[in-house]
Amino acid sequence: MTKGIPSYIFTKIGFKALQANNPYILLMLILLLSPLFLLAQETPVKQPLNIAAQRDSTQVPVSELLPEVQIRDSIIANNILTDSIQQTDSIVRDTVPKKKKGFLDDQIKYKAKDYQKTVRSENKIYLYNEAEVYYQDTELKAGIIVIDYEKKEVYAGRIKDSTGTLTQAPYFKQGSNIVEPDSIRYNFDTQKALIWNSRSEQTVGGEMNVFAEMTKKENDSVYFLYEGKLTTSKNLDDPEYYIRVRKAKFVPKKKVIAGFSNMYIADVPTPIAVPFAYFPMSEKSSESGLIFPTFGEINDRGYFLQNGGYYFAVSDYFDLAVLGDYYTNGSYGFRTETNYAVRYRFRGNFNFRFENLVQGQKGFPDYSRGTTYNIQWSHSQDTKSNPNSRFSASVNLGSSRYYKDSYNQINTGNFMNNTLSSSVSYSKSFPGYPAVNLSVTATHSQNTNTEVINMTLPTLQASVERIYPFAPKSGIKKGFFQNINFQYNLRAENRFQTTDSLFFKKEMFETAKTGFRHSIPVSTNFKIMKYLSVSTSVNYDEVWQLKTIKRNDYDEELGEAPIDTINGFDRFGQYNFSASLGTTLYGTFLFKEGKKIQAIRHVIRPSVSYGYTPGFDQYYDQYIANEEGDVRDYTRFEGGVYGTPGRGNSNNIGISISNTLEAKVVDKDTTATEPKKITLLNNLNFSTSYNIAADSLPWSPLRVTGGIPLFDNKMTVNFGATLDPYAIDNSGRRIEKYNIDNGGSLFRLTNANLTTSYTLSSKSFKGSGIDRKTDNTSSGGRDDDLFGTNQDFSDGRMFPDDEDEDEEEEETKFYGASLPWDLRLAYSMTYSNANRQNEISNNSLMFSGNVELSPKWKVGVSSGYDFKNKGFSFTQLRFERDLESWRMNFSWTPFGTRNSWYFFIGIKSSMLSDLKWEKRRAPDRNL
CATH class of the missing domain: 2.60.450.10 (Lipopolysaccharide (LPS) transport protein A like domain)
Structure with a gap:
């Protein structure tokens, strides 16, 4: 047994009932009797032992008898230590010692x-x-x-x-x-x-x-x-809303199970109540659970339940949401949405949407039924996961009328762009010398107006690194001979052109076109007289096709010249030669000292090129095209993926001049030691060509392009014009007569265009303001809000809580006389005069702006004006109200075929996102 040492703690507990009025007498009795008492406790039956008593060298520390506390006050520690007594125990220590357990397990x-x-x-x-x-x-x-x-x-x-x-x-x-x-x-x-x-x-x-x-x-x-x-309110002392639970069981980081619960707003009870409630509170980013649907009414479809379903938190790397819609007129839809990610390797998401649309009542003339679908897939690979191979995907395909007919979103950007595109690619590099690069790509392009789909499934590209056979193993390559190089490129395509109704059906694959193109360019470059750069190249192309055609002579019974399709391998080869000569000229004009403009520099880059391509008439045949006996030429490679062999010699001389105008001005920053460089004229280019082998009209039109940067390069005015030196006849065809000889000017302006865009905000002037970010590109829209903001009602991220602590802190400040704002402008103008019509065919201005009226109020507008047709283009008005834990949003398209409005109010937190109310009028799908 462990030897005991008397202390004031044991004394107090053991003799608490013996307290007397005179504490000194009681203290003397305790000191005299306590050794006997404690000894009797440890050895209840005392027997004589023939073992000599030994002095115990082990002293039990006071911390084992006191509560296990750490005493920091030196005065208290000294008082306690004074009361502890060291004593010699005459009992031999037990062979199985038991340590006396303290009051607590730790200090x-x-x-x-x-x-x-x-x-x-x-x-x-x-x-x-x-x-x-x-x-x-x-x-x-x-x-x-x-x-x-x-x-x-x-x-x-x-x-x-x-x-x-x-x-x-x-x-x-x-x-x-x-x-x-x-x-x-x-x-x-x-x-x-x-x-x-x-x-x-x-x-x-x-x-x-x-x-x-x-x-x-x-x-x-x-x-x-x-x-x-x-x-979820951030105002913990006075939350703007809360859910009151009378009694509940709370498991931290997991759940709250409550009885009768109802919502209070501003301490006022609301009729939103449930007899029992379950609130998941997992430490994980998400948990599986039901997704509460949105209910409402649409005039031509009746009442509806939308976006209800179940969310599966499958693992830390993959999740799945299954959502569905139902309308009382018989329409329905379902969607699957998934996100996946593996850190340092890849991430992506996949969405599939299907809708069965019923219009009108069965038996009535306006009744119609149809289906639409949409597939979106995005995949990106971490660049560090595998430097020699890469897989990526950006897919957006489906029914051409999906964004027009869907009641689950208003995607104006896609509706006005009229294009869906997709790309899935895998690339692999084989390092070494020479290095080989290989890529396989599937592409898709779809016009939602014409419903025409162009797809390549797949496109194979392979290339071998450029090889210099005569270059030295070390040092700089010099001269014509050492710079000779060649490489090999292969491109193969399996191309389809179809429509929505035939997409991925038998008819689509029957019209497939397959082709292979081998290209071997051989080139070199060198200098003449130090200042003239010369480059020459010879290129050989070999084209393989698996289908060709044969045109037969005119058949009177059929009333046409029939065309036979021949399946089998066929090929043609062609080559060309090109050379170019160019240099760079600099001219600098210096101003006197003390002037704001110190110097202006003009850079001119003239270039003359020559290209020769022989004709390959051996690949052409003739047939009788009509009953009149007209004989026409054709090639069996018509309709191929890579075009047809060139016919007729092409012997062109190209001329181009590029201009750049720059200036050095005194920097407004007085601490700057060097003058500031600004661009006055950015790439003013002139280009034309002359065909030596042409029988008539050898000169091609002169093309002029350029750009003028303004406002410290924040805005660039891009322009272009086409100038034709030849005159035209009354039917608008070019004739072998110069325009100046026909009573006109040296050149005839056939068309011109001008585009510019500019973004302004309060940050531009005061260094502060709102920085509004939009992302409408995931479904084919623009990367700005000039076409308004898209609204996907099935996306819970539609109104994210994107405020951070810095923004919250800034919102508490007074605005004063200034309001944060932003404005985007886009102007486009096109002039057409190819046939003396002398008209502006397009002249429009688009604009979008947003203003923060207060720290919690934001209003915005997206619109445009067509100066040619004298009317406003697509217009959207919107406002947002930040209600602390809630968010309110309203958008309205007041006129046009996309006339609609949408109102939403709900809790920003994703945990209680089902507590919301929304109302909307969708665009008229009949238009």
Whole structure:
């Protein structure tokens, strides 16, 4: 048995009932009798032993007899240590020693700012002002803390400051669970607690806050709440809304199971209530569960339930949402949406949407039924996962009328762009010398107006690195001979052209066109007289086809010249030669000292090129085209993927001049040591060509393009014009006569175009303002909001809570006289005069702007004006209201074929996103 040492603690507990009025007499009796008492306790049957008594060299520390606390106050520590007595035990230590267990399993560490007081008569320690207690994984901070080491309990509460206000509310943390109550009573042994007016932050990112008037902590994983509140509000003292639960079972980081619950807004009860409720609060980013549908009414489809379904949190790398719609007129739809990601390897998402659309009533003339679908897939690979191979996908294909007919979204950007496109590619590089690059790509392009689909499935490309056979192994390649190089390129396509109704049907594959193109370019470059750069190249192309045609002579019975399709391998080859000569000329004009403009530099890059392509008449045949006996030429390679062999010699001389105008000006920054460079004229280009082998009209039109940067390169005005030197006849055809000889000017302006765009905001002038970000490109829209903002009603990310702490802090400031704003402008003008029509065929201005009227109010407009047709283009008005935990949004298209409006109000938190109300009028699909 372990030897005992008498102490004041044991004395107090053992003789508490023997307290007398005179404490000194009682103290003397205790000191005289306590050794006998303790000895009798340890050896109840005393027998003589023939073993000599030995002095015990082991002294039991006072920390094993006192509560396991860490004493920081030196005065208290000295008093306690003075009462401890060292004693020699005459009993031999047992062969199986048992260590006496202390009151607690670990040390209690504590401290306080004002004072720490131990009251021995009460077995309590008092801590006041900024008190802190630490025990194992438990942390407690409060204004006042009382430790009862007899009951193994701790009490914590608030204290009053100089104004009488209660401050320093307790902060209780056990493991990863945090509770902030008004007061708490906690037992170190059982780990049970009673908590008054508690507050706990739950779920990933701290979305949900749990309040309760009284909380009973049963163990580490179970709490019982009485009169609780659940809210995602950031205003913890006065939440703008909450869900009141009368009684609830709370499992931190997992769930809350409650009885009757209803919502309060501004402390006013609402009729939104349920007899029982379940709130998942997993530490994971998401959990499987039901997705509550949206209900409403659409005139031509009746009442509906939309976007209801189930969310499957399959794993940390993959999830799946299955959603569905139902309308009382018989229409329905379903969608599957999934996201996947593997860190440092790849990530992506896949969406499939299908809708069965019923219009009108069966038996009536306006009745119609049809189906639409849409497939979206996005995949990106981390560049570091495999540097030699890469797989990527960007797919958006489906019914051409999906974005027009779908009631689940209003995608104006896609509706006005009229194009869907997709690309899935895999590339592989084989390092070494020479390196080989290989890629396989499937592409898709779809016009939603004509419903024509062009697809390549697949496209194979292979290339061998450029090889210099005569270059030295080290050093710079010099001269014509050392710069000779060649490479090999292969491109193969399996191309389809079809329509919506035949997509991926038998007829689509019957019209497939397959072709292979081998290209071997051989080139070199060198300098003449140091300033003239010369480059020459010879290119050989070999084209393979698996289908050719044969045109037969005119058949009187058929009334046409029939065409036979011949399946089988066939090929043709062609080659060409090209050379170019160019240089760069610099001209600088210097201004006098003290001028704002110090110098202007003009850079001219003239170039002359020559190209020769012989005719390949051997690949052409003749046939009788009609009953009149007209003989026409054709080639059996017509309709191939890579065109037909060239016919007739092409002997062209090309001339081009590129101009750049720059200036050096004095920098406004007085600390700058160098002048500032600005661009006055950006790439003013002139280009034309002359065909030596042409029988007539050898000169091609002169093409002029350029750009003028403005406002410190924030805006560029791009322009272009086509100037024809030849005149035209009354039918608009070019004739062998110069325009100047026909009574006109040197050149005839046939067309011209001008485009520009500019973005302005309050940041442009004051360095602050709103930075509005839009993403309409996922479904084929624009990367701005000139066509308005798209609305996908099935996407829960439609109104994300994108405010961060910095924005919240900035919103508390006064705006003063300025309002954050942004404005985008896009102007386009086209002039046409190819046939003396002398008209502006297009002249339109598009604009989009947003203004923050207050820290919580945003209004915006997207519109445009067509100066030719004198009318407004697509117009959208919108406003947003930030309601702290809620968000309100309204968008309205007041006129046009896309006339519609949409209103939404709901909780921003994804956890309670089903608490919302929305109403909308969709565009008229009959138009």
